[in-house]
Amino acid sequence: MNYIDNRVENLKFAYIGGGSRNWAWGLMSDLAVAKDICGTIYLYDIDFEAAKHNEQIGNGIEESDWKYVAVKTIDEALDGADFVIISILPGTFDDMESDVHLPEQYGIYQSVGDTTGPGGVVRALRTLPMFETIAKEIEKHCPDSWVINYTNPMTVCTDVLYRTFPKIKAFGCCHEVFGTQTLLAKMLDEKLGIKGVKREEIRSDVIGVNHFTWLTSAQYNNMDLFPIYREFAEEHRENGYDYMLDIEHINNAWRHLEKVKFDLFLRYGYIAAAGDRHLAEFCPGSWYLDNPDQVWDWGFGLTPVSWRKDDLKSRLERAERLISGEEKFKISPTGEEGVNQIRALLGLKDLVTNVNIPNVGQVPNLPLGAVVETNATFRANSLKPVFADGVPKEIYPLISRISGGQQLLVDAIVERDIDKAFLVFANDPLTRLPLNKARELFDRMIANTSKYLGMYNIKK
Amino acid sequence: MNYIDNRVENLKFAYIGGGSRNWAWGLMSDLAVAKDICGTIYLYDIDFEAAKHNEQIGNGIEESDWKYVAVKTIDEALDGADFVIISILPGTFDDMESDVHLPEQYGIYQSVGDTTGPGGVVRALRTLPMFETIAKEIEKHCPDSWVINYTNPMTVCTDVLYRTFPKIKAFGCCHEVFGTQTLLAKMLDEKLGIKGVKREEIRSDVIGVNHFTWLTSAQYNNMDLFPIYREFAEEHRENGYDYMLDIEHINNAWRHLEKVKFDLFLRYGYIAAAGDRHLAEFCPGSWYLDNPDQVWDWGFGLTPVSWRKDDLKSRLERAERLISGEEKFKISPTGEEGVNQIRALLGLKDLVTNVNIPNVGQVPNLPLGAVVETNATFRANSLKPVFADGVPKEIYPLISRISGGQQLLVDAIVERDIDKAFLVFANDPLTRLPLNKARELFDRMIANTSKYLGMYNIKK
Amino acid sequence: MNYIDNRVENLKFAYIGGGSRNWAWGLMSDLAVAKDICGTIYLYDIDFEAAKHNEQIGNGIEESDWKYVAVKTIDEALDGADFVIISILPGTFDDMESDVHLPEQYGIYQSVGDTTGPGGVVRALRTLPMFETIAKEIEKHCPDSWVINYTNPMTVCTDVLYRTFPKIKAFGCCHEVFGTQTLLAKMLDEKLGIKGVKREEIRSDVIGVNHFTWLTSAQYNNMDLFPIYREFAEEHRENGYDYMLDIEHINNAWRHLEKVKFDLFLRYGYIAAAGDRHLAEFCPGSWYLDNPDQVWDWGFGLTPVSWRKDDLKSRLERAERLISGEEKFKISPTGEEGVNQIRALLGLKDLVTNVNIPNVGQVPNLPLGAVVETNATFRANSLKPVFADGVPKEIYPLISRISGGQQLLVDAIVERDIDKAFLVFANDPLTRLPLNKARELFDRMIANTSKYLGMYNIKK
Amino acid sequence: MNYIDNRVENLKFAYIGGGSRNWAWGLMSDLAVAKDICGTIYLYDIDFEAAKHNEQIGNGIEESDWKYVAVKTIDEALDGADFVIISILPGTFDDMESDVHLPEQYGIYQSVGDTTGPGGVVRALRTLPMFETIAKEIEKHCPDSWVINYTNPMTVCTDVLYRTFPKIKAFGCCHEVFGTQTLLAKMLDEKLGIKGVKREEIRSDVIGVNHFTWLTSAQYNNMDLFPIYREFAEEHRENGYDYMLDIEHINNAWRHLEKVKFDLFLRYGYIAAAGDRHLAEFCPGSWYLDNPDQVWDWGFGLTPVSWRKDDLKSRLERAERLISGEEKFKISPTGEEGVNQIRALLGLKDLVTNVNIPNVGQVPNLPLGAVVETNATFRANSLKPVFADGVPKEIYPLISRISGGQQLLVDAIVERDIDKAFLVFANDPLTRLPLNKARELFDRMIANTSKYLGMYNIKK
Numbered sequence A, B, C, D: 001m002n003y004i005d006n007r008v009e010n011l012k013f014a015y016i017g018g019g020s021r022n023w024a025w026g027l028m029s030d031l032a033v034a035k036d037i038c039g040t041i042y043l044y045d046i047d048f049e050a051a052k053h054n055e056q057i058g059n060g061i062e063e064s065d066w067k068y069v070a071v072k073t074i075d076e077a078l079d080g081a082d083f084v085i086i087s088i089l090p091g092t093f094d095d096m097e098s099d100v101h102l103p104e105q106y107g108i109y110q111s112v113g114d115t116t117g118p119g120g121v122v123r124a125l126r127t128l129p130m131f132e133t134i135a136k137e138i139e140k141h142c143p144d145s146w147v148i149n150y151t152n153p154m155t156v157c158t159d160v161l162y163r164t165f166p167k168i169k170a171f172g173c174c175h176e177v178f179g180t181q182t183l184l185a186k187m188l189d190e191k192l193g194i195k196g197v198k199r200e201e202i203r204s205d206v207i208g209v210n211h212f213t214w215l216t217s218a219q220y221n222n223m224d225l226f227p228i229y230r231e232f233a234e235e236h237r238e239n240g241y242d243y244m245l246d247i248e249h250i251n252n253a254w255r256h257l258e259k260v261k262f263d264l265f266l267r268y269g270y271i272a273a274a275g276d277r278h279l280a281e282f283c284p285g286s287w288y289l290d291n292p293d294q295v296w297d298w299g300f301g302l303t304p305v306s307w308r309k310d311d312l313k314s315r316l317e318r319a320e321r322l323i324s325g326e327e328k329f330k331i332s333p334t335g336e337e338g339v340n341q342i343r344a345l346l347g348l349k350d351l352v353t354n355v356n357i358p359n360v361g362q363v364p365n366l367p368l369g370a371v372v373e374t375n376a377t378f379r380a381n382s383l384k385p386v387f388a389d390g391v392p393k394e395i396y397p398l399i400s401r402i403s404g405g406q407q408l409l410v411d412a413i414v415e416r417d418i419d420k421a422f423l424v425f426a427n428d429p430l431t432r433l434p435l436n437k438a439r440e441l442f443d444r445m446i447a448n449t450s451k452y453l454g455m456y457n458i459k460k
Helices: A023-033 A048-059 A074-078 A093-106 A117-141 A154-164 A176-192 A226-236 A259-268 A276-282 A292-297 A305-324 A338-345 A396-414 A418-427 A435-448 B023-033 B048-059 B074-078 B093-106 B117-141 B154-164 B176-192 B226-236 B259-268 B276-282 B292-297 B305-324 B338-345 B396-414 B418-427 B435-448 C023-033 C048-059 C074-078 C093-106 C117-141 C154-164 C176-192 C226-236 C259-268 C276-282 C292-297 C305-324 C338-345 C396-414 C418-427 C435-448 D023-033 D048-059 D074-078 D093-106 D117-141 D154-164 D176-192 D226-236 D259-268 D276-282 D292-297 D305-324 D338-345 D396-414 D418-427 D435-448
Strands: A002-004 A007-016 A037-044 A067-071 A083-086 A146-149 A169-172 A203-209 A212-220 A351-358 A371-379 A382-385 B002-004 B007-016 B037-044 B067-071 B083-086 B146-149 B169-172 B202-209 B212-220 B351-358 B371-379 B382-385 C002-004 C007-016 C037-044 C067-071 C083-086 C146-149 C169-172 C203-209 C212-220 C351-358 C371-379 C382-385 D002-004 D007-016 D037-044 D067-071 D083-086 D146-149 D169-172 D203-209 D212-220 D351-358 D371-379 D382-385
Touching: A007 A074, A023 A037, A023 A048, A023 A338, A037 A048, A037 A074, A037 A338, A048 A067, A048 A305, A074 A117, A083 A117, A083 A338, A093 A117, A093 A305, A093 A435, A117 A154, A117 A396, A117 A418, A117 A435, A146 A154, A146 A338, A154 A169, A154 A351, A154 A371, A154 A396, A169 A371, A176 A203, A176 A212, A176 A226, A203 A351, A203 A396, A203 C382, A212 A226, A212 A276, A212 A396, A226 A259, A259 A276, A259 B418, A338 A351, A338 A371, A351 A382, A371 C371, A382 C203, A396 A418, A396 B396, A396 B418, A418 A435, A418 B259, A418 B396, B007 B074, B023 B037, B023 B048, B023 B338, B037 B048, B037 B074, B037 B338, B048 B067, B048 B305, B074 B117, B083 B117, B083 B338, B093 B117, B093 B305, B093 B435, B117 B154, B117 B396, B117 B418, B117 B435, B146 B154, B146 B338, B154 B169, B154 B351, B154 B371, B154 B396, B169 B371, B176 B202, B176 B212, B176 B226, B202 B351, B202 B396, B202 D382, B212 B226, B212 B276, B212 B396, B226 B259, B259 B276, B338 B351, B338 B371, B351 B382, B371 D371, B382 D203, B396 B418, B418 B435, C007 C074, C023 C037, C023 C048, C023 C338, C037 C048, C037 C074, C037 C338, C048 C067, C048 C305, C074 C117, C083 C117, C083 C338, C093 C117, C093 C305, C093 C435, C117 C154, C117 C396, C117 C418, C117 C435, C146 C154, C146 C338, C154 C169, C154 C351, C154 C371, C154 C396, C169 C371, C176 C203, C176 C212, C176 C226, C203 C351, C203 C396, C212 C226, C212 C276, C212 C396, C226 C259, C259 C276, C259 D418, C338 C351, C338 C371, C351 C382, C396 C418, C396 D396, C396 D418, C418 C435, C418 D259, C418 D396, D007 D074, D023 D037, D023 D048, D023 D338, D037 D048, D037 D074, D037 D338, D048 D067, D048 D305, D074 D117, D083 D117, D083 D338, D093 D117, D093 D305, D093 D435, D117 D154, D117 D396, D117 D418, D117 D435, D146 D154, D146 D338, D154 D169, D154 D351, D154 D371, D154 D396, D169 D371, D176 D203, D176 D212, D176 D226, D203 D351, D203 D396, D212 D226, D212 D276, D212 D396, D226 D259, D259 D276, D338 D351, D338 D371, D351 D382, D396 D418, D418 D435
Parallel strands: A007 A037, A007 A083, A037 A067, A083 A146, A146 A169, B007 B037, B007 B083, B037 B067, B083 B146, B146 B169, C007 C037, C007 C083, C037 C067, C083 C146, C146 C169, D007 D037, D007 D083, D037 D067, D083 D146, D146 D169
Antiparallel strands: A002 A007, A169 A351, A203 A212, A203 A371, A351 A371, A371 A382, B002 B007, B169 B351, B202 B212, B202 B371, B351 B371, B371 B382, C002 C007, C169 C351, C203 C212, C203 C371, C351 C371, C371 C382, D002 D007, D169 D351, D203 D212, D203 D371, D351 D371, D371 D382
């Protein structure tokens, strides 16, 4: 790369999972408007066709200074990369069908099923060995690159990168906290008539694990937002807050009226900062996910995998239109911070934001080494966690159990110890089954995705 | 006190709950055979008659060099005491009836109901304010005394002593680990034909919280007992180990065949070191306490409060016989370590054993200040925890959740914040209820014991 | 205060030591150009005349939107203040004469004498009781204000603010690291021909205690500056780097050719980030301050108090000219970050910079509670340390001794224990005296400034 | 080994440095009276003759059940050893002559010169590579053995064993604390007329590094010894305490009147627990070791190496007499705890005593991994540190500097980085030289012992 007049040119990015029809397009859009950086994105995907399509789409964006190149090997993508982006889908939606819906036969409902709960555990078993491979390739080809992970289950994927290659400069990136900041900005309008506040103007301290992150403070200018949020939560606890209903894709599958978020705040005193569909999955299963009626009452949706399949179909159709030129690629900033983080790491601007990295002591009362979500400073070639104090006592029992379980799960996978993985499965807040039933479900779920699990010694 | 020829005379003990018909008699027995210490025990009890009866019983023991004096005020008991023993029953068995059995209406079964679970939480609400009072009196009357607590819920009772009077020299004492050491001694006989091993000869490292303590190592001479225990557990996992069946009081109410203990070991790799009735209550409720049939299959009993009432009746009858002289007090060492700990604190002998004290850093990955159970050294006027490393990763998710909940519970009680106590109640591994149902049960249980809860601001 | 269109108006500042002829003028200058904040500065000084003069000078600055008001009581200054600035001179230059020069009779040379060494200890004895008073007044009048301390000895002054009022929102501010960043910018010009780099563009990680702060990394864009600095240091180790010679006030008294800085880097591998006059005072006295000849060889100056007296005289003359209008106040940015920090705390912009605050865990291997210098994030009403890892092993022995001594000194002063203060004095790296000689010097220095030390129980 | 009726037979010991004429004989004596253990001691020494002599001496002890066998290779000694004892003399007394006396030419006096100070650093450079070799051999031949180190410099020797073979079960053993306990027992006689107290009956909490260990409490029965020691120290601070003068070997070379110990207590409030000759070396050189007159005034001796040479001569003569039978080996217990520690590790008896092992968290405010001296429990195959709290603030600056320096020294040696070793040398409390002079001395000392330093890359 070169620095010319506050602009960085000739950057090399490797995009692992470069055939993505979702994150990839968002990144293309965000890069197109970042005028102070440019370079080439090498798209690598086990589905080379998909990468090739994205090459065409990316290179067709008029506003963009970036070049996209689909490559057939991960080596080509990684060699000399300055940044590596990982957003892969481990397995197919058929595998995910088992992850999400088979537990329903045992009375276990999952609103997302890719992060935690039975589905998250099995997805991790499938995904983490791939991440081990990726980490080894990064060590070989571009050990000094910055590695940005968007793949779920975020926490354990990021963790295993560090376990495999301890000097990796990786972090996990997620937009859920930003959604909560947006909610707070809307609240400022509703409660105080303050309009046009950008989500970045809501400064917050965050602590937790990805998708179960909590704000321990939120501030706008010199205003402490917690007392206002208390009133706001009390007003909306009954019927929820429906600002998202007007957004196109919000149907039942993605429904969330923030009632879980309000309930958690009114009981715990801290703002849970992810969508309700995620938050519910980290709590004891009887609270919000006991059965579909209860879920409906709490105002959020159980996203069925069929919805994802339909959604994928429509994205594939769009891909065709984009390639054929029938549809023009429309630049629309995603609200993600990936590109800003990249700019900060290049030294163009300091940035303080939340991120997922191993706990080196920034959260003194969670296990060292566990990947946690806290604020961090992004500066020239430097990513440092902001000291976050301990997890507040009110939410410590909820979070320590999850974080400890995640570490144990990574142990299990690294050691290829399927029985150890079952310890996490059985003790998951959603599982709530007698041990024999839990094991039966676990074994069936594993059998359903067994073609990805050859590295484990699974007794038949 | 005076030291004369390796003997300590004129000791003054205060016994809070001195009307006890259980622990008190055990202590009398143990003191009677401890020939290198003697003095006076001041028995204080809100039931003065009961204390008076124990005065008569204690003074009637021929073998004993100790004098027993029932006193009407706690001041008389504490003034100038060298040691304070606390073993009280907070509330009556009718209160306990609600603690243990009302949750059954909601599908929650408790095998003990005095330590954790819904019953443990409510018992703590009742008991801890009494312990605050006791701590304040100790600060006033005998701040340098050593304070030994036998009362359940052990962990939080001991915790609140330190919260109230931070310089208190208190510790919680429990025999559950000794029972496990005894089991290991029996194993040595069964597996290797080694007979007559005393439980003190089994050296173990322990970590956890009371009644959910785990051995991370166990050694006899130069022999690592873990591999042997693995075989032993595998042999008995199906049908359990029935050595306790020959002990008189083992009927269904106290039944425990060690099947829970074996199951936990075979899955987690560490030896859970309390009776199965206790262990089960700290695990997710679906594992061992889902319903009475499952409990029966796991080989342990649900102790009904009716059993305790009957038992008390027979002990009251025995008290009468002891006072009238109809029955002679029989000295039989309890196997408790209380008297040995006292002797060590007096400087007569060093002792290393397990004990419940606040975490000052001996367990680096549990919250500082939380009361934990680890080994400690007892020496002349000194009690120091042995550094216990962190809780092993396998069991960290189970224990951190419990320990964090206990700290939160003490916060709630110290702050008289009933809603905060509900956070612990709702997140208890046994509770497994939707939030509205959990709250309904909580409120009913509180109402049933409300006469002890005047200090809380309970909304009606 | 009010927020109007990204501007904050009606701010209230309290300036303790508001008669200052140095820092105060710098602040006036920096505030004059900060167009997005304005309000009133209340100047309080035990020398009311001096404050009054500054009121006149401040209000006479044409470019400034700020109003200056001299007040007679600290209450008037603090009541409702949003920010409090503390820059006081404890005692007179005659007192400082004893601090700096009396030790010379014992072979102890000090290049500054206000931070550490014998002079720093005695200055602390004089100053910290004043800071206790200030902290108490802040607790009473404006407990939520942000408090910025510029007074030396910085570390212990800031520490005692927290000891006295633990919830104070105070931090210590110092420009020494910025000077080192400036040196690195000059290096980029000299070594690589890169011109015009601003010191803020040099991103660095810092660790240590004020005036003995070390850079553990320095980065410009994607460039690691350490290898370049190694060459640079080797080239200049012999004759020093003389870029500062062209700055007006650099005469022998302030001379520093960076030779100490280069020597420390070449031996320790980290960049000591303060002026050589400061750095030398924290090292064993024999290294750089053994005698005046050695000091001269190392290329820095021993600043005599006579120089300070002359300098003060000329500043007093300038004050007169500014008041009379004979001289016009010239706006010239100081390069300090105080105003930027204030703007960040008001939420106008995020800032990451180095600062002095208590160690809550950001430096895991220095004592908790000790004031340390590390990076921190300044955001809306929030100051959080960036996690700084441990002090590198190479410099840990140097820094832990100093930091521990500073904590002990604050203990001594808070407890009014003059013998405890002597422990620090005797063990200071510069002292190097037999104990009886050290005590003799200590007692003489204390006698010289005894009128400020009435609160200590000093044996005559 | 076998356990027969509370006796352990067929133990195998490896004695590295088995030709020793000092520690070896002490061990022989202690083993001879330990009737519950027996076995064979394999004596390995680079001086095979010396080992052979000890074989003869050991086997000639009538009272002893132990067999001694001199072996020519370390493999023979270590293969299958249950215990390994290391007590070697690295280099000769001629090397030590340079360590101790060359610094005197630079005004640096050392009373011992084998632990710290210039002599300790150079001795470490010579010794630690040997310990790396020993650790590797232990890993190969007897990884599960317990390893007892008696060699100085104790702390860094023990440290490097762990650096080389992290799972080693090693500890460093030293009698200095016992000497202080003996002094306290004498004090009980002098001050209170209590006679016959054994040093084991003085229970103490200890913290620090070997030879600079401090008692933070001392207790006899229920008696806190600190107030009594304060009186005692005040009474003897002027003229010292001369109880050791009657012991045969106390001449000027070993003289210590405890005046340093009393001075440190009266200033710091904790009991420094080693001989004055050791304590003085860890303090700033100007305090007690400024010059021979000052040393004399403080009542202790500078042990010249000539004395050691003479002493060795007489011990060699004694060896001859023992071998020839002219002199009968006299059993006299050494007061060392080695044999008791061995018995405890075999499970024969629990023991709590002070020991040197890596800091795993038992001293929270010293670096993790640094070897520290604290209490520990010795039990069946288990050695666990007792949690020791932090180093008290008063002595933290003294100890943290030393401990950090020791860690840095081990780094330097492991990395074979002679310049890094100089960092420790130059910053040693005794050194007090300008950097050029310090380096000159360092280089000369290294040159004098260069034949042992071939593994370092020393510039000529």
